[in-house]
Amino acid sequence: MTSSPDLFTARGLCKRYGRVTVLKDCDVAIRGGEIHALLGANGAGKSTLVRMMAGLLEPTAGSMQLDSNDYAPNSKRDAEIAGVEIVQQELNLIATLSVAENLMLARLPSIGGVIRRGPLKDRSRAALDRVGLNDVPVDTPVAKLGVGKQQMVEIAAALDRKCRILILDEPTAALSAAESATLFRWLNKLRDAGVGIVYISHRLDEVAQLADRITVLRDGQKIGTFDATECSTDRMVELMSGDGGSDDSALHPSRRQVDTVLRVDALTGGLVDRVSFDVNRGERLGIAGLVGSGRTELLRLIFGADVATSGNVYLRDDATAYRFRHPRQAVAAGIAMVTEDRKDNGLLLSKSIQFNTTLASLRHRFATTGMVRGRIERSATQTQCDQLDIRCHTINQSVGTLSGGNQQKVAIAKWLVRDADVFLFDEPTRGIDVAARRRIYRLIDTLAKDGKGVVIVSSDLEELLETCDRIAVMSAGRLMETFERNDWSHDQIMQAAFSGYRNQETGA
Amino acid sequence: MMPKHVRNVLVQYGGLLAVLAVIVAVFSFQSQNFFQHSTLVSIANQIPDLTFIAVGMTLVLIVGGIDLSVGSLLALSSAVLGSLMVDHDWSLGTAAVLCLATGAACGLVNGAIAIGFRIPSFIVTLGMLEMARGATKVVTDSQTKYIGSAVEAIGQPLPGLLLSPAFLAALACVAAGQFLLTRTVFGRYCVAIGTNEEAVRMSGIRTAPYAMTVFVISGLMCGMAALAQTSRLSSADPNAAIGIELSAIAACVIGGTSLMGGRGSVISSFIGVLIIAVLQTGLAQIGVSDANKQIITGAVIVIAVLLDALRSRWDPTRP
Amino acid sequence: MMPKHVRNVLVQYGGLLAVLAVIVAVFSFQSQNFFQHSTLVSIANQIPDLTFIAVGMTLVLIVGGIDLSVGSLLALSSAVLGSLMVDHDWSLGTAAVLCLATGAACGLVNGAIAIGFRIPSFIVTLGMLEMARGATKVVTDSQTKYIGSAVEAIGQPLPGLLLSPAFLAALACVAAGQFLLTRTVFGRYCVAIGTNEEAVRMSGIRTAPYAMTVFVISGLMCGMAALAQTSRLSSADPNAAIGIELSAIAACVIGGTSLMGGRGSVISSFIGVLIIAVLQTGLAQIGVSDANKQIITGAVIVIAVLLDALRSRWDPTRP
């Protein structure tokens, strides 16, 4: 690795909110032609740092230089002009505009203010094809895409812009391996072209595979910058958390009991086509698949968020066939669901941690005769904060001001407080750091131990391999195959994930 | 404990109370007759109508709706009261029950259509605004119903207390509304629904009954307002309360309630009502021209909200 | 190519056009005088005012704002026109320029305060509603300014065409507004800002100039409406257009514009205006009682939106 000169340097960067300091005296240097990973636990200050680089946030103190010129962007526009692009952790698309308009939003091709629709279409088509989104029409409204596709659109937009520094804040959190691979190919190309890439991810194997250098943040402070070659994933964890490698992956104990707790029978609706499976008490069932394969839709059908056109759901050893028409019925029957898109339908961002944590169980656990009992509400919230290690100043802080990972923990806490027989998790560790992820795996293990049935949808296959008793694979809305823990392989699962589309092509 | 409480009140309502104090000070300075007992009594007599309506409106705005029909519902409820008492010789008590029921029933219709068919409440209540006004004309035969002293007790100061039952009831509704909003499951869910209805639904909560109830409350408050106004004027006027929806919404927004839902306080709306009422009374009292009255009213509304916005931007504890 | 285009229009506007057609059919059935040339001319003469205002309002609603001051701005612009022509003998041309400038300037003030200080536009324009009405009374000295034939040309049918310049200008504004909204960078940014202002800002686009411009356009449209109305009445009336904001917003919402911002169509708003105007005219012609007129109007507004909502729920291509 040649040590090319620094393209970007930051010295003594600080960010304070009121009395709280979230980033202290941070020095960073990014070289042209490197992929520079930024690691740290949830709330360590990664997003804060890169948002300052991209002109989205004003530093409280410190200075930045680009090409050894002073660089102090006042807006994202300033940063773009200087050649700094960012893909943010949270989705930032305009739901009512088309995919093409979103892709080119700040650069709509026009003459005298009138949009040139030909070039708009062509250029956005090219940008989509580049990231493998060949099947997404450029004129669909973005609201019609699933979260994963939306994330891909954001990435496509960033890759389409010329830049010298490209910042990606957890770009793969909602992507499965196949999409991630396309992205990595492009990142490698850009690196070769001399672009400096800042890459934030909690998926350490990705980092190990991709990064040239690694900077680690802990509690708002920089721990150091390291060559990727001298950093194993264990070492990364150690640097981030400050203590030596913890219990790590203990053997996966099966908690599976004999009686079924959830049986899904030929459930159909939207893209989902006659999906059947069952989950025993204490069992963890993973659902894998490509982005857009219908996993989220399946969970929504089970939960009554969308209404199935046919098929049924059975719970416990009860013979009653359910087809829920409203999530309330599902919750009442004993199902909980942690949604994929926390910003959209998981959390009330402007409300406090406490408000969100107790929302689903207010009536059952925190009220007598319709009146809220503030004290037990507070203590239950505090317990969850401690258990899940939600990093916050107070439980009255609005959830919108938490770091992405900590927001996700609140979304989970809401259902832990509510309790249920069956837990549906849609991308439960999206944006969650390694340590917290362990904590959540342990938590899921506890749920299993208590005899709950758990369904986990995840785009992170490693996660499923690590936590689940069985993995079902969806492809194009159908459940293709189910693998037992003892006889699954990475390869087989990927094969199955593609199989639905292959059949489609040959069939057509 | 107590001082902290007082401080909280000051922090939360300080900006608005300051605006109110300034307005009172200016009028007292302009007219030696302003800051006196009779003015206060006259203001206390005027505000119950708008207060009742603003309480209901606050809740409706908080769940993310709007109720434009309040003026017509007031008129219709009042017409029912007047017609029953004048044309059918009902007693005040039973007629009052029907008056309240009328408001609540119309509110239920508003809610049922808006929520049942998922149509913007703006349109549903705009339709109701027209329909209820038309119904008022049918009920009264477009005649002002003069009821006379039979209905006056509600608005008359209680002996010794100097405050009318209507005023006390309005205060009680403000207190109850604030309690409902901040201390009950119902209130919490209303705030949640206004913030992000889909997220509430995905938490396994049925949103429709809550939103529906809020529209019924708003209708009921129109019935209360009708009682207060009818008693104050001793008559049921088919033209009553035209345009009051804008004043009520203004009071709520001055008090910091968001038109986008999810944020609001009944007490703050009440302070908004006070600001509007004091302004109206004061301007009429110092006798400025009609034109200047409007110019000043407009300016003060904007300035009040501006000051409150600046203050709360400065206040780090508020989101 | 063409058939697809036609189909698109039908899919997009079909529900509203069907409602309109039903209304026309019912009235034609009720009165042999309805479906005739002179009625159409009379409707065409009335609608320019509301059309202009609805065009501006659509844009304001789309960026997530609201403009309650439109009625007062119309009156003030009209008052300026009247006062200049009557009291200062200005020619129509120059006075008209100042009339438009008045509207636009007030719109600029609305936008500057609402956006500059981040105050809800509801409050700012409510303040402007009062202030501009007060100013109107100052300008006209609370007197109707009779201008006479000097101003009539604008609203008079062009020989041979049977349509007035005001009507043609209103149609042109609808077309221009729709084009602006769907085909220009400006329009797409307005939609984007109304959908998710934060995300637009994150994309490195400054939102303030766009939102500001939209308020100026709304003010300018009030000036246009003032020209149309003044010419129709040959006079500037200080009480003109009170309450027109509700009709304009109703027209927009009937047309599917969202009060939450981010969604709307100028053409649909225009169809909304037509529905309202045809309803008024038809009800006047068949001579139902005033009370029933209001009841029917309210019901039709709700039903129109209801039908459109049901249709679009059934239409799988719409989100």
Add this chain to the structure above:
Amino acid sequence: TTSTDADGTGDNGKPRVALIMKSLANEFFSTMADGAQAHQEENADDYALIVNGIKDERDLSRQVALVEEMVSSNVDAIVIAPADSKALVPALRRAQQAGVVVVNIDNRLDADVLKTEGITIPFVGPDNRAGAKKVGQYLANQLNGGDQVLVLEGIRTSFNAQQRREGFQQAMAEAGVEIVDSQSAEWEMSKANTIASSMLSEHPNAKAILAANDSMALGAVAAVRSAGRSDDVMIVGFDNISAVQQAIIDGKILATADQHGDQLAVFGIEAALKMLRDPDTKPEDVETPVDLIHQQTLTP
């Protein structure tokens, strides 16, 4: 110029008369409408009637539209109580030009504007100034020179509001009574209540309130009552709507003027029918009576 008659009288050959009023929610106008309807029923063979009003008294653009709509539905005559004395004239000229007979009732059109537009429209209605003066004089008899009184005006752009204010002023001036405050409550009860309450606070010595119509007088009654001054503040109104009659009997209102609203439209319609029957009649103004109403006139 009777081209419209050809098809307008298509149904049974009866002439069609359109009555266009202001707010039908004001009792004054609903009485007027009832009177007209009763008259039409008695004379069902002579003419057909269409009654229209506007939402509130200020919605004049709608009233202009109504004129046009009535013309386009081929009525033969329009009898109108204009919401504005000036702004309606051009529309009425166009109606005349289309061959429609036009009669002005209640609120007189502006003479200068009529002249400028080059048309004559007969006015059928009371002398509002004289009526107001009568009421004012009756009140003045109960007052002493130097007493203070308050005035509630109607909408300032309408001619009859201006006339009534002048009538009040004249009567007070002649009696040496001082008007200490005069504000417009736009014909509305609740607005009048607010304004009267404030004026009473500001002028604790006021002895009377003169309201330009009865709705505002009722608002004033309530204001006086809640100020606890029912015994020393007198109130007068205008219109003699049914609601005030009880109040006058109860002694809460001193007097009002009856301008015979129920007859007003009838007089107008009769004038119009006469002009239709005989196109050569010169349109002439008709002054309708205004009578003073007080406790004695109501309790025989």
